Amino acid sequence: LEAERRDANPPSAVISAFKVFQQELDTKHDKYERLVKISRDVTIESKRTIFLLHRVTSVPNMEDVLAEADVKLDCVQQKIGQIAEELKGEDLFQFHKAFTAGIQEYVEAASFQHFIRHRTLISLEEINARLVFIRDCEADTKDDTGRQASPVLTFQVTPTDYLLGVADLTGELMRMCISSVGNGDMDTPFQLGSFLREIHDGFSYIGNTGPYEVSKKLHTLRQSLAKVEDACYTLRVRGSEIPKHMLADVFTSRAAIMDPDEGVA
């Protein structure tokens, strides 16, 4: 009976086409799923790096902490390398939703470390410069058969992910500011205030021309700024009460460090 069907051939055309589609879709979903998992790892490790970095305000030598953060970030970068590996030859935007959360968190961590070390905003180029990976050439050249088996793999953070990471950074800066005040550090809060204000002005310059997710984070950013400005205000107000005889001490011990950077005045 089965042999009788005159349409025994045509269906196989459709069916074999759909077998190809099945293959394509499953491959894509599997890749997506792998990327989600790597991204979760990136998120977690980045968050832990941020926690680590907050310890700089309470330890005597912040270089140790920074060095430890370097190691951690290096490990995160290796994970991002895995993402880059998965994306090799793909359209990055096709899988963007799978890993955007992780990348934003990485930007947050990397820019936080950068600020602590250099007191400046890390640029997108600097971020991307760290995401260049040298591949294991021996293993790869085999299966690439012919294509340009470049030994270098790069990952490009999109400006939007960069922006979203920086938006989150401001929350960490605010935390750092409050901690600094608590530790009796009179300079860092003003530096943070200035820096945060610049970032805030940057975001308000961009305004609603950016993507929706950015606008959503503006409210939190503004709250962080207000907290930092309040902290600076308090430092200034109470500083106004320093009795005359203590001024000398204060100036010798603090003003010297304060002025060159950016300070209050």
Add this chain to the structure above:
Amino acid sequence: LEAERRDANPPSAVISAFKVFQQELDTKHDKYERLVKISRDVTIESKRTIFLLHRVTSVPNMEDVLAEADVKLDCVQQKIGQIAEELKGEDLFQFHKAFTAGIQEYVEAASFQHFIRHRTLISLEEINARLVFIRDCEADTKDDTGRQASPVLTFQVTPTDYLLGVADLTGELMRMCISSVGNGDMDTPFQLGSFLREIHDGFSYIGNTGPYEVSKKLHTLRQSLAKVEDACYTLRVRGSEIPKHMLADVFTSRAAIMDPDEGVA
């Protein structure tokens, strides 16, 4: 200077306590994260099993499909075994949120297969009976050191997860019903109608005494039931037009199969 601090000892008490907490928290978060990942795998594989099972309405021999589904479900069960392994000695509810989605999807897949094979609702006991795992004793007895190193590991699906899985099952049953009508199968829709109505009545018996997530799924369940009842209605209405001379054929070929089970009347 550091040596002078008379509180050099006390802080280390607090700090060492917090180092223990750090250890505890990280261990817990890591476990949670591993469970989330396994759960995602369980979800995906269960979903694929459901897709596979839908093919029974279009293939000549459904046993092949069911056998293939057995293999797939076996693989899912192994994954659940990994969850059980992670939960060994833990309070299941502490990590419940990490894997509930996967387990619900597994219940959906397993109960779907069970319905296709037996035309009944799989019970919670039957579900749980499949989630008994024999462990690799050699490797484990070592690190358990003394505790009862039972070679059997079980996973217990909570009644709520079971309920939520069954609620989702009804959507698949509805899909199967519509497909059956499309394939000219006159019996399955009525069986499905009856079965779905029983499940619906069960859910309305539970009403709002169940957890919130169940109530949320009731609306979809009701829509599915309406679609199935509509399909049965249409079959009946158009069946009313069968010309007299065709009735004999119809009764010989169909009624015989229809009555014993549950059928229409």
Add this chain to the structure above:
Amino acid sequence: MSVTEMFTYIQGFLSADQDVREDIRKVVQALEQTAREILTVLQSVHHPAGFRDIPSRCRRARELFSAVRTQVGELKTKFPVEQYYRFHEHWKFVLQRLTFLAAFVVYLESDSLVTREEVVKILGVEVDREKGFHLDVEDYLAGVLIMASELSRLAVNSVTAGDYGRPLRISNFINELDSGFRLLNLKNDPLRKRYDGLKYDVKKIEEVVYDLSIRGLAKEPEAGEDK
């Protein structure tokens, strides 16, 4: 680079991005307009008059597809080819509709399922992402599913127009399509939802065939429809 410079740089990027999107939107609007025109041409097959004149409607549609190719050609020039998925949302729906229209024309002409290769030729795009502006497999499938629901309507209307053979042919065709789709593992996404709709199309067509057969109106294509 100072903070201000950095933000100016990013702002520049965002503005450029918006300009690209604006450009794309305009071309896509034109494509939608053409798609509506093709649809109007093809819709007439549901009416008795148009039904009897399918070949000429198909020819007319084929002509209009050349406008599509021109517009798609223009669309390609609006953004870097490797950023296809960055802007995918903009043309996704119109590509699905155009795939539907192409598939419908091909079906009306030859009672067969348009292949991805044929669609891309009709629309002037590529199959492979690597080769340039391509047709996503999910969009191709979505277009095919839109056609399926159009065919269930056609099955109904061909009976009204007095053609009792077509529903049977459509039924065979749709069943084959359904078998194909059963092979896929879809996510809980729009495509899955659309595929769920296919079951209703299959059901509707089966009902038409049933109506015809109990009235002895179904002209059995030679061999037996055992199923």
Add this chain to the structure above:
Amino acid sequence: MSVTEMFTYIQGFLSADQDVREDIRKVVQALEQTAREILTVLQSVHHPAGFRDIPSRCRRARELFSAVRTQVGELKTKFPVEQYYRFHEHWKFVLQRLTFLAAFVVYLESDSLVTREEVVKILGVEVDREKGFHLDVEDYLAGVLIMASELSRLAVNSVTAGDYGRPLRISNFINELDSGFRLLNLKNDPLRKRYDGLKYDVKKIEEVVYDLSIRGLAKEPEAGEDK
């Protein structure tokens, strides 16, 4: 088992679950009442009168904790011990508050951080999950953080009450606590949020110490506060 039987079985389970929850809720309400009473006793340390009579307030609080232990003892009988986290939501907050109260008493008595071991003894629970009804480490930490904010208030009020030494002691204590918390990797959860609040407590206390020191009112505890 028929569908009806299955649902009857599940319904039975759900009813039993609700009964357990109802029972738990009642005991928890009693615990909340006791916690409020202990709080009232301890709150008085913020007023000058109570401030001078801390030891007796602590003794009174200690007495009330024996009621807590009885109630916790009753709570344990309401559900199977291995299902602690199933019902955790119900007593989580009251346990945090009670931990806070225990920590506050211990601090007032000895200027030191209550250990988890001490808290569980005061509340009549366990440290280890395996040993029975226990105190979750996150709940212990949350309780400690609530105390931190109470201490910042105490620092302010001790100045009002004329005690200029206490703020400095509080400051040292809180700084140590802060160092401890910095070791933890918290998720974006309520505990993290509460920990963010600690920074403000530290800041507030630092400001009090500053106010005292610029006025020469801070009695330096023997050794140097280099920091």
Add this chain to the structure above:
Amino acid sequence: MSVTEMFTYIQGFLSADQDVREDIRKVVQALEQTAREILTVLQSVHHPAGFRDIPSRCRRARELFSAVRTQVGELKTKFPVEQYYRFHEHWKFVLQRLTFLAAFVVYLESDSLVTREEVVKILGVEVDREKGFHLDVEDYLAGVLIMASELSRLAVNSVTAGDYGRPLRISNFINELDSGFRLLNLKNDPLRKRYDGLKYDVKKIEEVVYDLSIRGLAKEPEAGEDK
């Protein structure tokens, strides 16, 4: 009166209020349980088996309504009658469901719309606010609308069960109901939203009647239900 005395006095008020609410909640839960049981009995009319045995199901439901009356009687004792609206939220929904169930029983027995007078008798409440625990007119209407959507389901399932006469009767009934509701000037509230759903029920039932008419099945409700 000192502040403490006053607050102690107020706490007395609050406790009393909370006790009343707790009492009400318990009775309402029992009512919900009974309502669910009645629903289970009546839902069986959608099953072919139950369909043929409607009178006995109605009798069974009627019996269960006596439990409702007892529980409502108990509910009345839990609070002063003039504070009906203070606690209305607690029993509003269950009263609507019970009205639906009463209306459904009455419809199944007599093909007619239950009046408010009948409902209050079945539920053991009053029509007039002044006379005691009453049924709010909005709640009565909400219950009637719930029944309407149950009837559209019944129209479908009675055809499946082979009864071709009932849909026509339901159609007439629902049309009358619809006309009635059109006399009301409803605000933009939940009731209005529910009423908007009625038009879908009307349409659905009209389509059932259509399906029967076109096949010549809608005429004689007496002849055989066997197929």
Add this chain to the structure above:
Amino acid sequence: MSVTEMFTYIQGFLSADQDVREDIRKVVQALEQTAREILTVLQSVHHPAGFRDIPSRCRRARELFSAVRTQVGELKTKFPVEQYYRFHEHWKFVLQRLTFLAAFVVYLESDSLVTREEVVKILGVEVDREKGFHLDVEDYLAGVLIMASELSRLAVNSVTAGDYGRPLRISNFINELDSGFRLLNLKNDPLRKRYDGLKYDVKKIEEVVYDLSIRGLAKEPEAGEDK
């Protein structure tokens, strides 16, 4: 001007605005009442009795429209004409419903689509914004689409009432309407969403025609329907 004076002055503005809105709301409520009455009159065409008496129902509806014109006349006096869009939200929905009712009457009388000119005459408003209180083109279209879904219901019910010719006429009419709408380039707004519903109406009516055809009940309108 002091701040106080300025704010007092501004309060004058705000009060005036609120008064205007209150006035408008009242007239709109009266209009809604009249609309409901007209609807009740026209709804009867769905019942076999009313179906046979369409002309008299239309006459009755026409009479009621004179009340509409009076009320609209009153509405116009409530606000300055150039602020039409300031208050548009208030009467938008009732104007759409009234347009639907006018369109339905006209269709029942003459099987043709009411023009905007006819609607404005029936409602006592203007076509052109410049000439006074007008009917927005989007509201006109919305009203027409409401009628389309009423017609699909009418197609179903005319079969029940034994009129097998009307569905075919409705089918042609709706197809024409659909072609008309396809000429429009609608935005993604409520109107577009309503238009998306039209295709379900088209399909439903085609299925009615199909049901008639396959049973040989469709009376072929003599000549071919080339259009």
Add this chain to the structure above:
Amino acid sequence: MSVTEMFTYIQGFLSADQDVREDIRKVVQALEQTAREILTVLQSVHHPAGFRDIPSRCRRARELFSAVRTQVGELKTKFPVEQYYRFHEHWKFVLQRLTFLAAFVVYLESDSLVTREEVVKILGVEVDREKGFHLDVEDYLAGVLIMASELSRLAVNSVTAGDYGRPLRISNFINELDSGFRLLNLKNDPLRKRYDGLKYDVKKIEEVVYDLSIRGLAKEPEAGEDK
């Protein structure tokens, strides 16, 4: 009674209800206007000028409260007294605001907490539900809490105005209030949320007192404040 008659009858009910609500809304609007005027009078105590003239502001406020009593008197005539809770939502918020204003006046006059008896006299309502239009205890408490936050503002502003004694008195008062509230077992409702805000007021005021103490500006109220 036919369905039509019944629905006509029901419409009577619904209209009456809507009229009552409309009436209530109007009186409540007038009350809100008066409340705003009283607030304006009392707000001036936060400015140095008004601060020095508190008695006359209180007198002026007292005068305005007679308007409140008239309006409340009118409100009472708008609905049957036993349906208080049916319409409670309408006046709840304004009653809370008026309670706040009455409590503020009383505090300014006598540094003491207004009792419920005093409030009801000032507003022209009853304490007991049974005696007529009354002040709900929850609304009384809400009003008191609004005042607490106004007092923390006053503490700040009295320092600005050079009065260093008032903050201490406010601090004692607020502490007493806080102890009072701790006697209450509040549910998780709006009142509870408002009460949670009280601790911020307490803290703020303590900080003001601290600021005064550390600068030697706090005038110790002669004797010790054991309470």
Add this chain to the structure above:
Amino acid sequence: MSVTEMFTYIQGFLSADQDVREDIRKVVQALEQTAREILTVLQSVHHPAGFRDIPSRCRRARELFSAVRTQVGELKTKFPVEQYYRFHEHWKFVLQRLTFLAAFVVYLESDSLVTREEVVKILGVEVDREKGFHLDVEDYLAGVLIMASELSRLAVNSVTAGDYGRPLRISNFINELDSGFRLLNLKNDPLRKRYDGLKYDVKKIEEVVYDLSIRGLAKEPEAGEDK
């Protein structure tokens, strides 16, 4: 007129409308860009550097406002003036922001509240609806409220920058504004919500003044700002 003709005609309308909206959107985007630039200029007053150079920042902002006037002038040409409210949504928010910016400039220049007359002059619009493209009173008020919250930020930052006189002036200004708003009877709309935020600004500024007072810094606004 055939259906096709009519719809073609209507499409003309719709296209025209969409073109108008497209035009408006473009000009509004340009206005937003200018507004952002003005904001950037004015925001610098929060930086210590910019703070000392307020006059020049205001001058720069004034210059940029001439671009605003040009763009507003262009906006006016895009639609018939009597359809202001038809398109109000498009420019509402940018007008509010521009009002805020104008009010901020005027405040910085002269410590006074910008009047509606001044704003319209700065923006190049009208006060009266009748005279042409005007500034809605609600939008004016919204802009003023945005400024209020900016001023509370300024009060804080001026202290940080060493100016102890400005907060007092801001406090007086904000209090006057608050009294003004209390004269208004606002509906429950976005404006009302924004106004509710004003009380937080008032409180914040009062606390700044308090901090200065208690330290004796609030007195002389002339003496040296150097610290």
